[in-house]
Amino acid sequence: MSRVQEVMATVGERLAANQDAAAAIGAVYKFVLEGEGGGTWIMNLKGDASLTAGDGASDCTLTMTAENGVALFEGRVSGEQLFFGNQLRVDGDMSLALRLQSLLAIVR
Secondary structure, three states: OOHHHHHHHHHHHHHHHOHHHHHHHOOEEEEEEEOOOOEEEEEEOOOOOEEEEOOOOOOEEEEEEHHHHHHHHHOOOOHHHHHHOOOOEEEEOHHHHOOHHHHHHHHO
8 A cells, every 4th residue: 555545544534533524614625646656536525524536526626746645634734835836736616725724634
């Protein structure tokens, strides 16, 4: 299992443990982590919150390197740092991207 897969498995467990807080966000995020060990995950925060590997429709897509994705989920870097450093691309609803820190607080 790659480092990215380990981190995303932990994120999924924490998401499941914080269903109410996650459902309050009420959106679907797609995380595209590019490069070695990367992949695509759908984080559904509508109803029963879940994180699943694979592609699909989303309200907001966040694309970054696998290394930056791990750093983001581990709290070593913020979404703002990545975005303003041109290391995070946002597609879709920008207001959901602005709620990224609230989301990360749930899964860290």
